[in-house]
Amino acid sequence: MYQDFIDFARKTFSTEEFIPLHAPIFFGNEKKYLNECIDSTFVSSVGKFVDKFESDVAKFTGAKHAIATTNGTAALHIGLLMAGVTKEDEVITQPLTFIATCNAISYIGAHSIFIDVDKETLGLSAEKLEHFLINNTQIINGDCINKLTKRKIKAVVPMHTFGFATKIDDIVSVCNKFNITVVEDAAESLGSYYKGKHTGRYGLVGAFSFNGNKTITTGGGGMLITDDDLIAKKAKHITTTAKIPHKWEYEHDMIAYNYRLPNINAALGCAQMENLPRILDNKNKLAKKYIEFFKEKPINYLQGPKDTKPNYWLNAILxxxxEERNLFLEETNKKGVMTRPIWKLMNTLNMFKYAQTGNLENSQWFEQRVVNIPSSVIL
Structure with a gap:
């Protein structure tokens, strides 16, 4: 069975060489725009490509505003600040996620609480979230207070795992009952939709990543999207060192961050955005090939759940x-076909081992079985 998959991967990607998990692809105006950026000398945080990249992402997702950042973690960090999260507050998220989700929470000095994922979506379970809040919190003066720690629960961060949209409308509905703000970790889900609406647009803000292994890349980069005018204005201000506009004076009015995406990275992003529809179509075709291959095999290929349109950023199998997972990983990687297990649960890492958790049976089940398989674009 393992050799069947290796042979299929080599045939699909038309190579006998090493097959990476997800390689960036450049087949448009990347070099042209990069040369334009260099010729302009505006290669840092000011330039036309940053503004255009923000406009392109806002238009594509349907968001009113987009604020470019140095990476997805920075976008999530700012998003949490926009949600009012402060030191010693608590933020609920899922244990089955990339470390950046929890790092952003920790940057503020806030504490993570881990609630299980949904078996259908691999994203935060709305049902388990509601069960936890009903049994472990109370509303005092409009704040959701954790009965155990006496701290405020200020935000919930669901993650759209591998580009599979979670049941985000249900999560928002639960959070509204408890006066909690939703910040979407949409890092992996550019081009993914839930009930016809792009991910990142259900919560107060959504954070995307354009790392080298994402659906499109700026080398390193991120984006915060929102429909809230005031939030967008403040996010832009706080990501540009809170500098008050002036022709020559250096005046700043608050502690802020140097998180503005450089123009040279944005130039790459603008070229990538032009080909995003083609990239997504290509990835959808690859997913269909995997669906057909695994249909007759004793391995479950993970597909988008009902009401979702995934971007199939990283294809995944169960x-x-x-034991089977480890054998598959060992054999495929030994033969030059890169595969990777899903992340270790955040609550098992030393930094978060004392975090409060709910019942994590689904997350634990996935941790032992999920493997990502090659997902690069094939032209």
Whole structure:
């Protein structure tokens, strides 16, 4: 079975060489725009490509505003600040996520609480979230207070895992009952939709990543999207060192961050955005090939759940158990076909081992079985 998959991967990607998990692809105006940027000398945080990249992402997602940042973690960090999260507050998220989700929470001095994922979406479970809030919190003076720690729960951060949209409308509905703000970790989901609406647009803000392994890349980069005018204005201000506009004076009115995406990275992003529809179509075709291949195999290929349109950023399969998972990983990587297990649960890492959790049975089940398989664009 493992050799069947290796042979299929080599045939699909038309190579006998090493097959990476997800390689960036450049087949448009990348070099042209980069040369334009260099010739202009505006290669840092000021330039036309930053503004255009923000406009392109806002238009594509349907968001009113987009604020470019140095990376997805920075976008999420600012998003949490916009949600009013402060030191010693608590933020609920899922244990089955990339470390950046929890790092951004920790940057503020806030504490993570881990609630299980949904079996259908691999994203935060609205049902388990509501169960936790009903049984462990109370509303005092409009704030959601954790009965155990006496701290405020200020935000919930669901993550759209591998580009599969979680049941975000249900999560928002639960949070509204408890006066909690939703900040979407949409880092992996550019081009993913839930009930016809792009991910990142259900919460107060949504954060995207344009790292080298994402659907499109700026080398390193991120984006915060929102429909809130005041939030957008403040986010732009706080990501540009809170500098008050002036022709020559250096005046700043608050502690802020140097998180503005450089123009040279944005130039790459503008070229990538022009080909995003083609990239997404290509990735959808690759997913269909995997669906057809695994249909007759004793391995479950993960597909988009009902009411979603995934971007299929990273294709994923479910092995029978931990032993099978490890055998598959060992054999494929030994033969030059890169595969990777899903992340270790955040609550098992030393930094978060004392965090409060709910019942994490689904997350633990996935941790032992999920493997990502090659997902690069094929032209």
């Amino acid at each position: 092995l029978e158990d931990l």
